[in-house]
Amino acid sequence: MNTDNVVKHLRALWRTDRIIADIRLRRLLVGLGLRAFAALIAAFGLLMLEFSAYFALVQIWSAIAAAAALGAINFVIAAIVFVVAGRPPSGHDIELATEIHGTSIEALQLEARALQDQVSGAVHHPLSTIVPVLVPLIAIIIKTMRKGAKQPAAEA
Known part of the structure; x- marks a missing residue:
């Protein structure tokens, strides 16, 4: 067992863990910011559509039925947005960092076996x-x- 190898593998493991955490945090922050901005724009657009649909439906149905129908449509739209937002992002950089992380773990296990x-x-x-x-x-x-x-x- 070579202590230089152990230190080298531990440093690589630590660095890859930091890189993985940094990549995930950046993606999370960028995704969250973009989703918040898109949600704000969508809320204004939905509000305008709600007004126009409400005024159109009040002419045909009663005010209660028009509001209930628009509320149900809003719930369906919100469910679709949550499903789309819940998809995991895929990227080459996170795969590479995860691969290096696994390699470092394997090297440390080999060094531990040599010590044993x-x-x-x-x-x-x-x-x-x-x-x-x-x-x-x-x-x-x-x-x-x-x-x-x-x-x-x-x-x-």
Whole structure:
């Protein structure tokens, strides 16, 4: 297991998570702003259509029947708008970021498995992991002891 690889994969994972969140937030804000503006325009247009339809229907039906019919039509229009607005957006950039995110997760899992293999190998064969550390440590201790022995001889 290489800690540089782990750090690299964690950074890639973090960056892709930020990119995905940024893309989703931008889409949400732009979509929300455009929907609000479209809703405002549609509300004024619908209001004008309501007035004209009401005045036309009052001539044929009673005022109550005309208002009820227009209210039902408004509910149908609102349901259609909600269905259209609820569709998920599709984009190439979010797919790419999600793919990189998955790749980073897989790489981190491979590094974790390598660490697990090293730890289990160290448990089964403790001398094989201690010897590479022990040899340089012994050399440092011997050098330190030689320097300590030479200094009192030089002072005398």
